[in-house]
Amino acid sequence: MALPLKYNVRNVLVRWRSTVATLLGIALVVGVYILLQAMAAGIERSSANTGSPDQLLVVRRGSTAESSSIVSREQWRTLLYSPEIARTDADEPLVSADVLVLLNLPRSEGRGEANVLLRGTSPRGPALRPQVRLVAGRWFQPGRREVVVSQRLAQRFESFGIGDQFRSGPATFTVVGHMDGNRSAFDSEIWMDADEARALFDREQYSSLLLRPRDDAAREALMNRIENDRRLQLIAHIESEYYASQTGTATPIKWLGNFLALAMSVGAVFAAMNTMYAAVGARTREIGTLRVLGFRRRTVVLSFLIEGVFLATLGGAVGCLLSLFLNGYAVGTLNFETFSESVFEFQVTPAVMLKGLVFAWIVGVLGTLLPAVRAARLPVIASLKSV
Amino acid sequence: MTLPGFVLRNALRNKRRALLSTLSVAASLFLLVLLQTLQREFTLPPEDVGASLRIAVRNKVSLGMPLPARQRPIIERIPGIAAVTPFTFFGGRFRDEAFTPFAQFAVDPVAFTNVFVDARVEAGQLADWLADHRSCIVGRDTLERYGLSVGERLRLTGTFYPVDLDLRIAGSYSGTLDDRSVFFHHRHLDEMLGGSETVGTWWVRAASAEVAPEVISTLNATFANTSAEVRAETESAFQMGFVSMWGNIKLLIGSISGVVVFTLLLVAVSTMSMAIRERFRELAILKALGYRRRELFGFILAESFGLSMLGALLGAGGAFLLFQSIDIQKLSGGMMLYFEVTPRILAMAFTVAAALGILASIPPALAVARTSVVEGLRTLD
Numbered sequence: 044m045a046l047p048l049k050y051n052v053r054n055v056l057v058r059w060r061s062t063v064a065t066l067l068g069i070a071l072v073v074g075v076y077i078l079l080q081a082m083a084a085g086i087e088r089s090s091a092n093t094g095s096p097d098q099l100l101v102v103r104r105g106s107t108a109e110s111s112s113i114v115s116r117e118q119w120r121t122l123l124y125s126p127e128i129a130r131t132d133a134d135e136p137l138v139s140a141d142v143l144v145l146l147n148l149p150r151s152e153g154r155g156e157a158n159v160l161l162r163g164t165s166p167r168g169p170a171l172r173p174q175v176r177l178v179a180g181r182w183f184q185p186g187r188r189e190v191v192v193s194q195r196l197a198q199r200f201e202s203f204g205i206g207d208q209f210r211s212g213p214a215t216f217t218v219v220g221h222m223d224g225n226r227s228a229f230d231s232e233i234w235m236d237a238d239e240a241r242a243l244f245d246r247e248q249y250s251s252l253l254l255r256p257r258d259d260a261a262r263e264a265l266m267n268r269i270e271n272d273r274r275l276q277l278i279a280h281i282e283s284e285y286y287a288s289q290t291g292t293a294t295p296i297k298w299l300g301n302f303l304a305l306a307m308s309v310g311a312v313f314a315a316m317n318t319m320y321a322a323v324g325a326r327t328r329e330i331g332t333l334r335v336l337g338f339r340r341r342t343v344v345l346s347f348l349i350e351g352v353f354l355a356t357l358g359g360a361v362g363c364l365l366s367l368f369l370n371g372y373a374v375g376t377l378n379f380e381t382f383s384e385s386v387f388e389f390q391v392t393p394a395v396m397l398k399g400l401v402f403a404w405i406v407g408v409l410g411t412l413l414p415a416v417r418a419a420r421l422p423v424i425a426s427l428k429s430v
Numbered sequence: 431m432t433l434p435g436f437v438l439r440n441a442l443r444n445k446r447r448a449l450l451s452t453l454s455v456a457a458s459l460f461l462l463v464l465l466q467t468l469q470r471e472f473t474l475p476p477e478d479v480g481a482s483l484r485i486a487v488r489n490k491v492s493l494g495m496p497l498p499a500r501q502r503p504i505i506e507r508i509p510g511i512a513a514v515t516p517f518t519f520f521g522g523r524f525r526d527e528a529f530t531p532f533a534q535f536a537v538d539p540v541a542f543t544n545v546f547v548d549a550r551v552e553a554g555q556l557a558d559w560l561a562d563h564r565s566c567i568v569g570r571d572t573l574e575r576y577g578l579s580v581g582e583r584l585r586l587t588g589t590f591y592p593v594d595l596d597l598r599i600a601g602s603y604s605g606t607l608d609d610r611s612v613f614f615h616h617r618h619l620d621e622m623l624g625g626s627e628t629v630g631t632w633w634v635r636a637a638s639a640e641v642a643p644e645v646i647s648t649l650n651a652t653f654a655n656t657s658a659e660v661r662a663e664t665e666s667a668f669q670m671g672f673v674s675m676w677g678n679i680k681l682l683i684g685s686i687s688g689v690v691v692f693t694l695l696l697v698a699v700s701t702m703s704m705a706i707r708e709r710f711r712e713l714a715i716l717k718a719l720g721y722r723r724r725e726l727f728g729f730i731l732a733e734s735f736g737l738s739m740l741g742a743l744l745g746a747g748g749a750f751l752l753f754q755s756i757d758i759q760k761l762s763g764g765m766m767l768y769f770e771v772t773p774r775i776l777a778m779a780f781t782v783a784a785a786l787g788i789l790a791s792i793p794p795a796l797a798v799a800r801t802s803v804v805e806g807l808r809t810l811d
Binding site for chain 1 (some may be wrong): 443444446447450451453454457458460464465469489490491492493494495507520523527587588589592604639657659661671674675676678681682689692693694696697699700704705708
């Protein structure tokens with residue numbers, strides 16, 4: 044068994060031109076596959092990375108997204124002084140009532156316009172979202188037309204530098220700070236004072252409430268109370284679970300990725316088969332020699348299969364390396380839940396890379412199997428005679 | 431034997447390889463055509479019969495902000511406007527679907543039929559819809575998809591509005607580009623909401639194509655510096671706004687197309703080289719017989735070009751036939767509307783295939799040219 048293995052590895056190296064072509068072909072197919080999966084992974088991670096399991100997000104019953112939810116001031120007042128809610132040192136409840144407004148703003152470099160999500164949040168809003176850090180400038184002041192934008196959005200939209208001003212509706216806003224959401228959904232948002240936003244955009248109601256209960260028991264109790272109070276017409280989600288469920292945008296991208304991979308792999312399998320058939324054809328005499336030496340048919344099949352898989356592994360590894368260059372590269376696309384531009388990063392995770400490798404192996408095995416069988420079936424005498 | 435016959439025999443000598451080469455080119459070109467068609471789908475606004483005359487008016491802040499209903503009489507007074515209807519997205523969910531693929535809009539039915547002139551409704555059904563403000567008309571595609579019939583009830587759970595709808599289906603419409611939506615009386619929505627003073631957008635039909643630009647600028651100017659500034663634009667510009675929101679996805683598709691073409695080239699070059707290497711001895715014999723380098727190059731080129739063109743014919747032609755025969759609008763749940771393989775895309779695919787055929791023949795031809803007759807005759811591989 045030892046000989047054919049070495050033989051195959053040497054073969055791959057000796058016929059380096061066709062080896063390189065096959066290898067690169069597989070690498071590119073795997074690279075494209077990994078990239079699309081990495082984009083879906085990025086979207087999923089940004090959703091999964093948002094919110095805390097200790098907090099409750101309260102939205103209107105029946106609304107599918109925070110941006111389309113309505114919470115009235117009466118409902119807010121009813122919940123604000125619930126005994127289950129934790130309090131600050133100054134004995135104020137840890138609650139943030141937010142309002143979400145969709146703004147249509149120009150992208151940088153004249154690349155058209157896109158919707159961005161503006162979150163009007165309470166003074167306690169930033170403290171309730173510890174994954175958001177201020178990286179430059181300062182936080183907005185209540186009662187002023189000041190906004191803090193995510194630094195990832197700042198690269199994509201015009202007038203998002205600190206000190207810049209932009210106009211929307213009746214007001215002019217001044218950017219006073221940049222924040223970093225640590226790859227969460229908040230990286231696609233603009234933040235300002237909730238009451239100022241409500242006044243400017245003529246919103247009587249809030250969109251959602253974020254509550255921090257005292258402890259796990261209080262959280263359960265509060266969730267049940269909101270759920271069972273028919274008058275409230277609200278529903279409380281565990282914050283992290285709510286955001287984790289908002290991954291619908293990833294589905295079509297995954298679908299596209301899988302489809303592209305399938306179509307491209309058909310081409311890659313043909314190419315691999317071609318290479319391997321040619322390899323078999325060129326090595327007819329060598330195969331005959333191996334058989335005469337006493338190697339069995341299934342050993343020959345196996346050794347050719349191993350050669351194919353070896354090539355595929357190399358190709359897959361190169362594909363993984365290629366895709367690593369784009370790890371962390373930020374892209375923006377339409378988020379179907381909020382209807383606004385969301386910024387994601389390609390996340391080339393080990394799981395995604397493994398998927399790419401498995402994919403390469405499938406291509407390798409499919410492309411090698413038939414030629415390998417042909418090699419084993421060659422009649423010994425005839426193959427020895429062949430040129 | 432004639433020269434073309436010689437080339438053809440050579441190309442088909444190893445039938446399996448010829449088939450595999452052709453198929454790999456075909457698969458890649460199919461993909462290329464698919465990607466280009468997808469790209470076109472994302473960059474093209476839907477064109478309707480009345481699209482050039484229709485104007486969408488939305489809140490300047492964003493589509494998500496409502497407009498005050500009191501704007502209507504002001505809009506109606508603007509010269510050059512044939513009809514105005516409110517157009518409010520209801521965003522209801524049907525049955526227990528997680529995602530409902532058809533949209534529902536509250537409109538003013540009389541004005542609606544004047545703005546969306548391409549929507550055809552049977553006369554009796556139209557009269558029925560106009561008469562009952564708790565009824566609706568449903569696009570024919572949606573009606574067929576769910577097996578609904580006229581007279582049945584349509585219940586929708588509100589996601590944007592805190593109310594649910596229970597509508598009677600008065601009729602169906604067809605003839606628009608997207609026969610999927612549900613239209614119901616704005617008055618009904620107002621009643622449900624307890625006298626709402628807002629609408630989502632206005633849709634306006636200009637009296638003629640000449641006055642349309644004038645109407646747009648008047649609309650924008652009329653509400654400038656009011657509490658609800660508007661953005662008026664033609665239907666196609668409005669749709670382009672949606673298209674631009676796809677963002678980098680378009681760039682991504684473009685890059686993938688590039689990678690596909692490059693992979694294709696690699697594969698083609700490698701198979702062509704293989705085919706020629708196998709025949710090195712024969713080519714050397716031809717050389718010895720007095721054939722010139724450029725004639726040998728001609729043989730190789732003809733073979734490579736022919737195979738890749740055959741692949742293009744299969745791949746691009748197959749894509750063309752496939753997309754023409756299937757109802758992509760239904761299959762994609764309305765995400766894609768045309769999915770048309772245009773002559774431009776086909777021409778591009780064939781150009782790629784031609785370039786491929788030529789490029790792939792160069793490395794083996796060079797190898798043949800460089801080798802001396804003696805060396806070629808001696809070669810074994």
